Amino acid sequence: MRIVVVGTGYVGLVVGACLAETGNDVVCADVHDEKIEGLTRGVLPIFEPGLEELVRRNASHGRLTFTTDIPGAVRGAEVAFIAVGTPPDEDGSADLRHVLAVAEQVGRHMTRELVIVTKSTVPVGTAARVGEAVERHARFPFHLCSNPEFLKEGAAVEDFLRPDRVVLGAESDHARSVMAELYAPFVRTGKPIIFMDIASAEMTKYAANAMLATRISFMNEIANLCERVGANVDLVRRGVGSDGRIGAAFLFPGPGYGGSCFPKDVAALVRAADTAGAPLRILRAVEEANARQKERAFEKLAAAFAAEGLAGRRVAVWGLAFKAQTDDMRESPSLSLVERLLAVGAEVVAHDPAALGEARRRLEDRVALVENGYDALDGADALVVMTDWNEYRHPNFRRMAELLRRPVLVDARNLYDPARMRALGFDYRSIGREPEPAVAGQSSSTPVVSSLIQAR
Structure with a gap:
C-alpha cells in the first residue's frame, strides 16, 4: 500500500518506519529541511530505542523515504496520515493550525480516492474540521479516520509493532476495510482492532492519557500522605496494585509526570470540557497535584x-x-x-x-x-x-x-x-517511604495518625 505520513516527530516517524516494516511503500514528509536531510542520511532527530535500526533497514530497502515535498508525497497515496504537532494554545486548548494546514494540502494534491487518518492527538470534532479543509479542494472521494496513538516514549516501536489494541474511528466501509488491512500484521496474536465512530475515537485518546495522569497524581498524593503518617508507599503500592480491579501500572510515586503528552492532553481535555459545559473537576485537581509534586x-x-x-x-x-x-x-x-x-x-x-x-x-x-x-x-x-x-x-x-x-x-x-x-x-x-521531618507545632507523625484514627 502507498502511504504518506506528514510529520516526522515521535509519532510520525514511528508510524512510518513500522508501516514500512510490513512491506508498505511509505513516504515521510516534513517541512523542516534539516530534519529531512538528517533522516535521509540516517540521522534521527529523536532518541527512541529500536527506531534507528528500523529506519535504516527500511530506507536501505527502498520502502521508506523522506521528503519536504508534501504535495509530491500526497500524489498517488492511498492512505495519508496526519501526524503533526498539536501544541497547547494560551488557554490550554489544542492548537490545530498545523493539522488543518496539512489537511488543506492533502485536499489540494490528492490524485485518487484516499483515506485520511488523523494520528495527531486532537479534540473531539477535529475530524469534521479536517473534512471541511479537504473538501474545499478535493477532486476525488476521501474517507476520514481517527486513529489515536498509544505509544509510550521509550517503548514506542514495541508498542506499535505489538499493540494492546488498535482504535479506529471510521464511518465508511472503505475506510474500515483499508485500515483493517493495514493493521492486520500487528494484531495476529489476537489483540483487538476496535472500530467506533470518529468522535469516540478522538475522545478515547484523551480519556486514556487523563486516566494514566490521574493514577500518577493520585499515587504521588498518597506518597506525600505516607510521609506524614509513617506509612511506606512501596508497600501501599504493592497492596493496592495487587487488586485485579486496579492493577500495578502507573502507581509508582515520583517527581510528577512530564513529557509531550500528559501535561498537554490533560490541559486540552480540561479546556474542551469547560467549553462543552461539563467541567472535569478531577482533572483540575490532577494538574494541581502534579504542579505541586514537581516541587x-x-x-x-x-x-x-x-x-x-x-x-x-x-x-x-x-x-x-x-x-x-x-x-x-x-x-x-x-x-x-x-x-x-x-x-x-x-x-x-x-x-x-x-x-x-x-x-x-x-x-x-x-x-x-x-x-x-x-x-x-x-x-x-x-x-x-x-x-x-x-x-x-x-x-x-x-x-x-x-x-x-x-x-x-x-x-x-x-x-x-x-x-x-x-x-x-x-x-x-x-518519596513516601520515611516519616516527614516534624513541622512547627507537631513533634512527630503520631498526632496525625491519631487524628486519622479518631476521624474514622
Missing part, C-alpha cells in the same frame, strides 16, 4: 540544607529527560528542579544518558553537563536522582560517597533501599 525534590533538598541554605551549593542531578529511554525534556520535572536551584543561587552539574544534547539547547551554559554520571558527583554537596535510567539503579555507592562533599542524596524515583543507604552513611531522602 517535592527541591523541598526535600532544601530541608537537608535548612541551616545554611542552598546558595553557593553544588548540586548534582542525575536524569534530565522526563522519563528513561528518551531524550525528551518537555515538561520534565528536572527542569523545574534546575530552575529552582539556579534561582536560589545553587550551582548545578547534571548528567543524562540520552538528553545532554537537548539539555544544551534548553539550558545553554547555565548548567554544567557531564558525559559520565560520577563526574557530576565530584565535589558536589548533594545528589538528586530525577530519572529512573537503568544505569542509576545499581551504582557504586561507596564511590558516590567518596566523590560527594556531603553524602546528601534525594531519590525522587525511590530507586534505592532506605535502610541500606543510611547504613552506608547517606543522608537519604525519598
